[in-house]
Amino acid sequence: MFESLKKKFSRTSEKLEEELIEEAEAEDNLQEESGSRFSFFSFGRKTDEKKEEEVVEEEENLLPEAEEIEEVPEAEEVEEIPEVEDEEIEEEPKEEKKSRFWHRNKDKDEPAEEAEDEEIEEEPKEEKKSRFWSRNKDKDEDEEDVSADGEAKGGIFSFVREKTIQEKHVEDILFELEMELLQGDVAMEVATEVVENVKENLVGKKIKRSNDITEYTYYALKDAVEEIISIPGKSMTEMIEEKKAQGEPLVVMFVGINGTGKTTTIGKLANYYLKKGYTPVIAASDTFRAGAIEQVTYHADNVGVKIIKHQKGSDPAAVAYDAVEHARAQGKELVLIDTAGRMQTNTNLMDEMKKIKRVSNPDLVIFVGDAITGNDATEQARKFNDAIDIDGVILTKADADSKGGASLSIGYVIQKPIMFLGVGQGYDDIMEYDPEWMLNQLFSEDEEIVENEA
Numbered sequence: 001m002f003e004s005l006k007k008k009f010s011r012t013s014e015k016l017e018e019e020l021i022e023e024a025e026a027e028d029n030l031q032e033e034s035g036s037r038f039s040f041f042s043f044g045r046k047t048d049e050k051k052e053e054e055v056v057e058e059e060e061n062l063l064p065e066a067e068e069i070e071e072v073p074e075a076e077e078v079e080e081i082p083e084v085e086d087e088e089i090e091e092e093p094k095e096e097k098k099s100r101f102w103h104r105n106k107d108k109d110e111p112a113e114e115a116e117d118e119e120i121e122e123e124p125k126e127e128k129k130s131r132f133w134s135r136n137k138d139k140d141e142d143e144e145d146v147s148a149d150g151e152a153k154g155g156i157f158s159f160v161r162e163k164t165i166q167e168k169h170v171e172d173i174l175f176e177l178e179m180e181l182l183q184g185d186v187a188m189e190v191a192t193e194v195v196e197n198v199k200e201n202l203v204g205k206k207i208k209r210s211n212d213i214t215e216y217t218y219y220a221l222k223d224a225v226e227e228i229i230s231i232p233g234k235s236m237t238e239m240i241e242e243k244k245a246q247g248e249p250l251v252v253m254f255v256g257i258n259g260t261g262k263t264t265t266i267g268k269l270a271n272y273y274l275k276k277g278y279t280p281v282i283a284a285s286d287t288f289r290a291g292a293i294e295q296v297t298y299h300a301d302n303v304g305v306k307i308i309k310h311q312k313g314s315d316p317a318a319v320a321y322d323a324v325e326h327a328r329a330q331g332k333e334l335v336l337i338d339t340a341g342r343m344q345t346n347t348n349l350m351d352e353m354k355k356i357k358r359v360s361n362p363d364l365v366i367f368v369g370d371a372i373t374g375n376d377a378t379e380q381a382r383k384f385n386d387a388i389d390i391d392g393v394i395l396t397k398a399d400a401d402s403k404g405g406a407s408l409s410i411g412y413v414i415q416k417p418i419m420f421l422g423v424g425q426g427y428d429d430i431m432e433y434d435p436e437w438m439l440n441q442l443f444s445e446d447e448e449i450v451e452n453e454a
């Protein structure tokens with residue numbers, strides 16, 4: 001579900017990271033040229049593995065250097081040895097071996113003893129590391145705090161200087177994202193809003209540590225999407241309870257174009273609420289299409305709920321009215337009104353739909369859209385909302401929708417919440433929509449959890 005959308009966000013996140021890392025590294029190289037001993041940035045890469053690699057690399061550089069001194073033990077080179085090492089050696093008994101090593105090399109004429117060489121080779125890794133750090137610490141006083149800070153944070157290293165994210169670092173990548181979202185059937189205003197939010201979030205942020213980059217890009221995207229998909233609204237269950245407290249049924253009317261899954265969804269919801277202990281009743285208000293009354297009767301029978309129906313071609317508003325009266329008389333909690341599919345361009349049928357609404361006075365008008373149709377579903381929702389003022393959306397066939405364009409856009413475009421997702425053809429294949437769940441679908445790294453949750 002929504003695989004392609006998920007990939008777009010993760011690719012963008014990676015690209016942003018790469019770009020920002022490159023920027024930071026470029027600056028870092030300059031520092032190297034101007035005499036800085038090593039790149040803090042290169043130690044701040046995400047994985048500990050990487051840090052280990054680099055530490056070992058630097059360690060290797062240390063040993064040959066020492067050997068060189070042994071071969072050509074000129075006084076000049078010996079003097080290059082940082083004083084701090086000798087000082088530290090005096091303070092720390094561990095460093096004694098090194099101290100002997102340096103002293104030995106200071107003395108040209110003294111022959112090297114094998115035993116001492118072995119000692120040097122066996123020098124414990126940790127000791128080398130500590131020498132490495134103290135060495136670098138000593139080379140650049142400015143870096144001392146940064147290094148100490150890095151160590152305190154468990155190996156996450158701070159930059160020598162803060163780097164500020166600028167628009168030029170992110171705009172090309174975000175433009176690509178915008179194009180990809182549009183191709184992925186995301187509505188124009190949603191694609192623009194996501195990109196603007198990400199930009200606003202990132203530009204001006206100061207990167208102190210390399211890990212900031214990963215965190216910033218991840219949350220910039222996630223927060224932007226969260227803002228888009230979090231449309232406030234009550235759940236249908238809450239509304240049933242509220243109406244029940246008033247001794248009234250919750251009346252829900254389902255609308256949409258042909259074949260989006262209205263009738264199937266009504267069967268699923270009847271089943272869902274029956275299992276929750278409520279008693280739904282269905283109104284067969286699609287009196288227009290051949291076979292529609294039989295189809296909805298079939299679902300009502302399968303699930304085990306009452307259906308109110310008239311003759312084919314009769315007034316659909318009258319059927320809905322009767323169903324509401326039935327529910328009131330019988331103390332049933334939920335009325336589900338099936339209506340005929342209609343194109344938003346068919347004025348007569350749109351007028352008929354308005355009449356059903358007027359007569360049955362539903363608490364909720366729900367637009368049922370087919371997620372696979374992407375932007376078309378969003379545009380239909382817009383038109384139906386203009387015509388009849390819908391209260392919520394159910395997106396069907398999400399199980400077969402890899403793009404996710406409608407799921408991301410539809411609620412934002414009409415500012416009405418998605419209430420359920422249809423996720424298959426069985427009666428149990430429906431789930432209450434939860435923005436948190438959607439965010440996890442799009443931003444969780446764990447493929448398995450995502451699949452299971454679906």
Ligand SMILES: Nc1nc2c(ncn2[C@@H]2O[C@H](COP(=O)(O)OP(=O)(O)OP(=O)(O)O)[C@@H](O)[C@H]2O)c(=O)[nH]1
Nearest residue numbers: 258259260261262263264341396397422423424425
């Ligand atoms: N995969 C999948 N198929 C679905 C889902 N919901 C509905 N369908 C299928 O979509 C087809 C159309 O469903 P209907 O319920 O007849 O659609 P409708 O909106 O009532 O159609 P009209 O009454 O003709 O406007 C059926 O084959 C359903 O099984 C879903 O969530 N997932």
Ligand SMILES: [Mg+2]
Nearest residue numbers: 262263286292
């Ligand atoms: Mg139908």
